[in-house]
Amino acid sequence: MVPPRTAAVRLLRPLERQVRERYEEIERLRETFESLLPAYESGRARRSDAEPIELLTDLGTVQETIEELTMGAREEVLTAQPGGARSARALQEADERDRRMLARGVRMRTLYQHPARYDQPTVDHVRRVMDLGAEVRTRTDGVCRLLVFDHRVALLGLRDDPEAALLVHEPHVVHYIRVFFDCLWRDSSPFPVRFDSAAAVRISGEIQESIVAMLSEGLEDKSIARRLGMSVRSCQRHASEIMKAVGAKSRFQAGYALGRLHAAAQDRE
Template sequence: MHAEHVEETLLRARALIESTVSLHRRRTGGPAPVSRTDAEAVGQAMEQLVAGARRSVSLALVADGKFAVEARRTLARLPEEEGPGRPGPVVRVLCVGPAAEGAVDLLADLHLPQIEVRVAETDLREVLIVDGRGALVRSGAGPVGRDAVTVNDPAVVRALDLFFAGAWSRARPLARHLCLSPRLDSDQTRRVLEMLREGHTDEVAAQELHVSLRTYRRHVAEIMRELGANSRFQAGFRAVELGLLPSQG
């Protein structure tokens, strides 16, 4: 599953999951594997979920909204160690889009020995996953009282964990993100890289981008220099590695 398809996959999975909730209740009479969490109860739901964390806490943040605020507050309460010689859970925070601007502050605020922050531009809903046993997914739609979905079903949580892992593997570490040249982080650069990856000739690419052939070739040369690439193929590989382009096939 490619990182750029994670959002669509999550939406399909959530729709399918929620369609089975009422049926599950009628058959078992027990609690549903998926339930709505009111916006005001998001913080409490996070605390309950993270309280039993032993191995891993995976968090995807998109914007500096209530979900992000409560998530940071909850993670700040995590103990650095579970006991003598027993470190706390591994914490992975994926900052997506607008959330990338606060990635440095987030890392500074969370004094955890086992935390890593990465940055990506892919579409992904905000989600908190703990030990592969429970998750909280921000819905981002509907009335305020339906702000998040709590997931307890093991199979569904496992799927969410795999989706997160796919996006994480294609994201760039925070240190690499900070070292990325502003010249590379632009729409023009991405369009040129897309032309290169699609195999367009310089003439066709220049026409598509509405620039002269000389200007296009200058852009290509500058991008290769910034990426430290010796060939156009290597430039494309490095672009995917840095998250400037999504991976394909």
């Protein structure tokens, strides 16, 4: 009779060897593909001279482009993700991609909107990348979907087509996109990976201030929710609280009252 531990060693050792060999093969293939990137990027750069801005209309092409640009990044990647919670698939793809990039010493800064703070899978992803050196912040609005790689190329999401994007190589346009990102970054708050009651109260106040401003402009719930990266139901809840606070019985009345309050505050200033 053979002891269970001995039997386990005899049975598992060949499997462990196969797994180790497969992993080593994967790493060799990855190094091979990465060694081809300089030649690929050189050819892509030559092609981009004639196409400073390229429209990518297929989601598969957009994802492949992001993967290629991430693998080729050597200095810095800037990312802005509008909306709140990200899908499980998007987070899974980002986990491996960001881990490899950060392991190479690439600096990474990411912007989310405030509602992302309240989605646990997104919080878990942010905690993992921050542990690897990434910087993450959130803000109320003004966030457009974009990525910038090494000061040289940018990818911009399209508002009316979530599966398409603009690939930008033109240096001056890329520069202005980076300036826009830096302006948003400076006015944003660090992403808390642990609950902070004081920060939660402050962020809730910022969200309500933005809703107040948009209500005074006459925007509808759907438009406000889209700009703030939250659900329409959450937006309606905030709007109801604001209407109650100003004693309004309708959105029109609330918008009028808030507009007068805003004008009076400007006059005082």
